[in-house]
Amino acid sequence: MPTSVPIPKAELHLHIEGTLEPELAFALAARNGVTLSHDDTLALRSAFAFQDLQSFLDLYYELMAVLRTERDFEELADAYLARAAAQGVRHAEIFFDPQAHTSRGVPFGTVVEGLGRALDRSVERYGISTRLIMCFLRDQPVVSALATLAEAEPYLGRITGVGLDSAELGNPPGPFREVYERAAALGLHRVAHAGEEGGPEYVTEALDALGVERVDHGRRVLEDPALVARLVREQIPLTLCPLSNVRLRGIDTMEQHPLRDMLDAGLKCTVNSDDPSYFGGYAQDNFDAVRTALGLTEDQERTLARNSFEAAFLEDDEELRTRYLKAVEAHRFQG
Ligand SMILES: Nc1ncnc2[nH]cnc12
């Protein structure tokens, strides 16, 4: 928990299922009669030692079995919002993975209505405005993504955008072009995970084939100077997740994180927590980790916070964005 007042920030890369803390997982398992393969929270937490993205995803999908009812999703979102508020998050654009729930018999509506119950009270209760982004699983067939988008249509009032996540290597963005075209026609914003484990070519393909407005991760873009020039020219935001990158062994240590070089290159970087329960920290914990490891200046930290609100899908409430940006400029760093 940070000791000083955290800088106001937007969190733009956060999987709500990745906020499932072991204590809540066991409570929900007991309530829903689900047996987990770990004996207790301590054993579960000790399994949070990952080799790569896939080893994390295996546990992430397994633990979701405890989420069954609207109330479960509501409690999950409430728990995240309370933690995020304590870390200075003022606006959260929250990912969820509908196929990971509908494939095990939990209706799309249960997920969205349950999350929605918590999000509807979020401004009043936590001082956090929210948006919901539904992600397609890129390791599932494109027809499943198309069917999921069709299932979402009655709930589009609650959904701001679409994303693409799950196992990246061998699952490039290109085949999802039609899904994204349909999403765009429905008026949805478009983002995608790209360049998390894969190289810059995944980012280029997400821009070209999917028309994404933000890139989730893009950790390795510095390897491609032409791509960097394009991202800088078009000011396409990157939602980086530093603790995630270390925990999933994309990099060995935080000191090796390219964030500072990316900022120096003029890239519009933001810092986010991805799956905070699994990766050892929420939004401000990620800010603290990069500041300490990379020696970021206060100006750079303020730039990250400013970027997060500029990159947020807040075009329907520019007044709110302006208020958040003023709060960033007014923030005073302490000791
Ligand atoms: N970090 C991540 N990368 C890809 N898919 C995910 N789903 C949840 N977290 C993810």
Ligand SMILES: [Zn+2]
């Ligand atoms: Zn992610």
